[in-house]
Amino acid sequence: MSQKAIKSFKQLDKDDFRILEAIEQGMRSHEHVPVKIISIISGFPEDEVIFRLDKLHQLELVIRWIGGYIGFELNSNGHDSLALNALVRANTIEAIGMPIGVGKESDVYEALTPEKRSVAIKFHRLGRISFRQTRRLRSYTAGRKHLSWLQESQIAARREYVALKRIHPVISSVPEPIGQNRHCVAMELIEGEELSNILEIEEPTVILTKIIEIMKTIYHSCGIIHADLSEFNILITPEYNTIIIDWPQWVNQTHPNAEMLLKRDVHNVLTFFKKRFGISEFLISVINYLKEN
Numbered sequence: 691m692s693q694k695a696i697k698s699f700k701q702l703d704k705d706d707f708r709i710l711e712a713i714e715q716g717m718r719s720h721e722h723v724p725v726k727i728i729s730i731i732s733g734f735p736e737d738e739v740i741f742r743l744d745k746l747h748q749l750e751l752v753i754r755w756i757g758g759y760i761g762f763e764l765n766s767n768g769h770d771s772l773a774l775n776a777l778v779r780a781n782t783i784e785a786i787g788m789p790i791g792v793g794k795e796s797d798v799y800e801a802l803t804p805e806k807r808s809v810a811i812k813f814h815r816l817g818r819i820s821f822r823q824t825r826r827l828r829s830y831t832a833g834r835k836h837l838s839w840l841q842e843s844q845i846a847a848r849r850e851y852v853a854l855k856r857i858h859p860v861i862s863s864v865p866e867p868i869g870q871n872r873h874c875v876a877m878e879l880i881e882g883e884e885l886s887n888i889l890e891i892e893e894p895t896v897i898l899t900k901i902i903e904i905m906k907t908i909y910h911s912c913g914i915i916h917a918d919l920s921e922f923n924i925l926i927t928p929e930y931n932t933i934i935i936d937w938p939q940w941v942n943q944t945h946p947n948a949e950m951l952l953k954r955d956v957h958n959v960l961t962f963f964k965k966r967f968g969i970s971e972f973l974i975s976v977i978n979y980l981k982e983n
Contacts, residue, residue, distance in 0.1 A: 695767035696786060698749040699774055707775050708732050709742045710768050713752060717840065722761025769840055770813060773874035777811075782869035782876050786811060790879075795846075796936075800879060809868055810879040812850075814843040814938070843873035846938035851875050853914060853937035860911045863904045864934055880933050882925035885962070891926075894967035900932045901959055906980045909952070913943045919955035921962040953977060 702710075712731035716723030725743070729736045743762060746752045751768035755761045764772075777783045783801045790810065791798035801811045816839055837845070847870055854867035854877060866878035891897055901924060908914050916923075916934065923936035941948055956976050963969040 694750065695770055698751060698767065699771050701749060702771060702775075705734070705738075706742055706746060707772065709734070709739060709746060710751065710764065710772050713762050713764055713768070714772060714840075717763055717838070720761065722755040722757070722759075722763055724759050724761050728762065764840065766815070769843075769873060773813070773872040774811075776871040777869055777874065777876060780869060780871070783809065783811065801876065803868070808879050810865070810877050812847075812875045812877065814846040814850075814873040814875075816842040816846055840873070847873045847875050849940065850936070850938040853940045856912050857908055857914060857937075861904065861907050863907075863932055864937070880925055880927065880935070882927040882931075882933055884922055885924040885926055886921040888926060889966075891967065894963060894969055897926065897930070897932060898959070898963050898969060898971070901934075902956075902976060902980065904932060904934060905955070909943060909980055910983065914940050915943060915945070915948055915952050916955050917941050917951040920958040921966075924959075952980065956980070 709728065709732055712728045713723050715731050716727045720727065725736060725739055728743070729739045732739060734742070743752065743754075746768070747754050747762075749767075751765065751771055752762045753765050755763065774783075774786065781804050784804045784806075785802045787800040787802065789797060790800050795815050797813045797815060799811045799813070801809050803809055851867050851870035854864055854875075857864045858866050865880055867875070868878065869876040885897075905916070905919075908916075916937065916939070918936065918939040919934065923934065925933040925935060927933065941951055943952075945951070953973065957973055960971050960973060960976065963971075
């Protein structure tokens with residue numbers, strides 16, 4: 691979400707959000723939602739709808755399409771606005787601040803709760819990569835042939851929130867989940883550095899052991915495998931605590947591909963530690979240890 695989108699959000703009233711929600715609902719059956727359909731869904735007369743659509747278009751929250759008819763669809767800014775509005779109305783957040791991380795498939799912003807606690811707001815952005823690549827990499831889209839970028843991002847956010855809700859009460863080595871709406875997850879703000887960016891660690895063997903122990907606890911106590919683990923989603927805090935992030939691709943240990951995905955996670959971690967810190971561990975030995983009760 692751009693700073694322009696944040697500024698636009700502040701200019702919206704409840705009726706503008708009603709129009710955005712009507713477009714969102716209409717997009718379930720229309721690529722470009724006709725003005726008449728937006729009017730029916732929102733309950734506003736067409737002249738009111740046209741007036742507000744002009745405002746939303748100027749604020750760059752919707753895309754106008756002109757063909758056999760005039761239709762509208764949400765862009766990412768409009769989608770962000772709906773999610774933020776829902777989180778504000780639920781008293782999950784009060785204000786949103788500056789970006790703290792921008793990746794291929796998500797943006798992360800700092801936000802403030804009504805209790806003045808700093809939290810992180812993660813916006814899933816699966817539309818940044820091709821749908822073909824998304825489906826190749828994500829088992830949770832299997833069998834879903836007609837998902838839009840909006841739907842895929844929403845599914846990813848829901849899955850990540852579910853994983854954090856299951857894991858955090860058991861072990862605090864994942865961010866605490868705070869709220870979720872559409873493609874957006876509110877979670878604990880972690881002060882830490884990606885493992886991939888750390889060139890030197892005083893005791894890298896200790897860190898590797900911590901990661902393996904965290905994986906084992908989550909595997910046995912939660913029945914969950916990360917399924918996309920690497921040095922890019924492991925954070926090391928200033929106190930040298932280890933936090934694992936980015937959970938939308940998780941699978942249960944009963945998943946048909948669980949064994950393969952667990953091996954891939956372990957392989958990624960061991961490969962990094964061998965290349966970066968010269969630590970060698972046997973893959974099979976670590977896998978067997980993880981699976982031991």
